[in-house]
Amino acid sequence: MAHISVNVDGVAYEDEVEPRLLLVHYLRDRLGLTGTPVGCDTSNCGACTVDLNGASVKSCSVLAVQADGGEVTTIQGLAVGDAWHPLQKSFHEQHALQCGYCTPGMIMAARDLLKENPDPTPEDVRHALEGNLCRCTGYQNIVRAVLAAAAELRRHGAPEPRGVRSDVPSTTGQEAPA
Ligand code: FES
Numbered sequence: 001m002a003h004i005s006v007n008v009d010g011v012a013y014e015d016e017v018e019p020r021l022l023l024v025h026y027l028r029d030r031l032g033l034t035g036t037p038v039g040c041d042t043s044n045c046g047a048c049t050v051d052l053n054g055a056s057v058k059s060c061s062v063l064a065v066q067a068d069g070g071e072v073t074t075i076q077g078l079a080v081g082d083a084w085h086p087l088q089k090s091f092h093e094q095h096a097l098q099c100g101y102c103t104p105g106m107i108m109a110a111r112d113l114l115k116e117n118p119d120p121t122p123e124d125v126r127h128a129l130e131g132n133l134c135r136c137t138g139y140q141n142i143v144r145a146v147l148a149a150a151a152e153l154r155r156h157g158a159p160e161p162r163g164v165r166s167d168v169p170s171t172t173g174q175e176a177p178a
């Protein structure tokens, strides 16, 4: 077993984990953060995308021990209180999801894009999301949603303080100091 210290969605955790445990399984099975889904077993679909230390990663291709000492933001850490992140709002308003299985990964990957490129073209969005697969929507509305969120973020900025979850299920979790 390996000891890890990791901050997830604003909550600090100390845990003992198998060295082979994937980050996505740590998030889902140990911390109960089932908002991050597993969509494949080939690291292709991108549904499991989270932010690790400021960059989006497929959490099924990262070991939990690689997050030791780091910060993870999942889709469940984006909202600030009752206020959705502009990308969440935009996906809802632009009908950018059907089954919703790909949506957490799409939003996390799009968030990474918009941090780097606040004014992307449709081609930029498609390129940034090429590692994220959607079986339902045909992508048109997803691209539209990301562009609309980008415009909103340029106007008003992002509610970037991490959402500290109020539904912390783990007894190992404690709020990180401000
Ligand atoms: Fe991670 Fe598909 S579950 S890429």
Ligand code: FES
Pocket: 096, 097, 098, 099, 100, 101, 102, 103, 133, 134, 135, 136, 137
């Ligand atoms: Fe169903 Fe994208 S909305 S996979």
